[in-house]
Structure formats: structure tokens, C-alpha cells
Amino acid sequence: MRKLALAAAGLSLTVGTLGLAVAPDAAAATPCPSGAFCIRETNGTILSKNIFYSYGAHNLSNVTGLRVLVNSQTGGAGFTVCYGYNGVNCSGVSRATGEYEPYDMTPINSVVLVR
Template sequence: MRKIAMTAAGLSLMVGAGLAMAPSAQAATACPSGAFCIRETNGTILSKNIFYSYGAHNLSNVTGYRVLVNSQTGGAGFQLCYGYNGTNCSEVDRVTGEFDPYDMTPINSVVLVP
């Protein structure tokens, strides 16, 4: 697994080992090109969990294990943050594709970076 060091707290977040594109029993909703998405446990993506603009995005009712999908283009990345408004965040991850399920319960915001 790839480790993302927490910049503010010296903690680490464990994110999936990369582009785990294994087939599943049910078809998952695709994340649109240019977006960062958080999938629901049933494989769907709610419109409130599709992010296009750079900057901090506060999360609401995103708990449990979710699949993160980075479909941003041009090398854009993301950070997962324990605090709201993009505080106490991981290092920037620029890998594109789907990540292994990650426990989003302690995460309160995501930041998209160019």
C-alpha cells in the first residue's frame, strides 16, 4: 500500500496501492473525465460527491469505506483532510484511476490541486 504522510500532524493515511481496476459483480458508476469522485458503497456516485473545481470541498455524510476515483486531467491531484475547509491534509496524490476502498469516516474535506 502507498503511504501518504500527513503534513500537519505527522500521521499517515493509507490509500490503496494504486489503480486497482479489478472487475466487480456489479457495474460501478464512472467518474466523469476531469473530476474527482467518491463512490457510495453500492457503486453509485452522488452528484454532491463529484468535484471539478480546485480548492477545498467539505464532505457531508461520507463515512465508511468508499472508493476514490481521480479522473482529473493534466496531472491534477487531490488531498484528503481530517479538518474542514482543507485543514490537516495528506500530501498531494496525483495518481489517476480508482483506489482501493478507504475508510472516509475521519475525513472531513478533500482539496483538489492543479
């Protein structure tokens, strides 16, 4: 019985370790620079092509699956995600700063930064 308990404890530790390796914690995620809107990769990094500073429409390339959107814009600036290129067929404007829940970016083709 003692061997079984030790084996179960070892399995639990192994599973916990694997979970940490697969999903980065908040401290491991790349921060979005102040004044920018960012799209975080699934591994927690932010590619330079997915850091946006200027207002207006920004077309996306190869941004699919669940991604964390991060609004670090200042002065109450917001963003909207759009199904079409060049800021066409968009959702409502989000102005809260910080990280948003993972969002399925597969059907999204552009983002628009607004004042």
C-alpha cells in the first residue's frame, strides 16, 4: 500500500510539472509595452508584428486560434476586432486596459485602435 501511495504521489508531481511546462504563468508572459495594443502568442510571447501603436486599422497575418489581447494604451484609448480587412465588420470598442480572456482570432482579419 505504501508503494502505491508513493507511486501516486510521483504521478501527481509529474502531471503538475507537465502542466507548468505547457501553459506559461502570468509572470512568464511577455509584457505589452505602455501605449500599445498587443496580441500575445499561445506560448506567452508577443511578436513585434503584433504590437500596435498607431490609431486606425491594422490587417493581421497568420493570427489564428486562441490569443490573449492586451490593451496597454493610455488616455482611455480602445480597440475593436474586425472580421474583414481594413477595419470592416467590427465588434464593439473595448477600452479597459490589461489582458482580456483568450479570444478565437481565427475569423478575425484586422484590429482597429481608436481614441
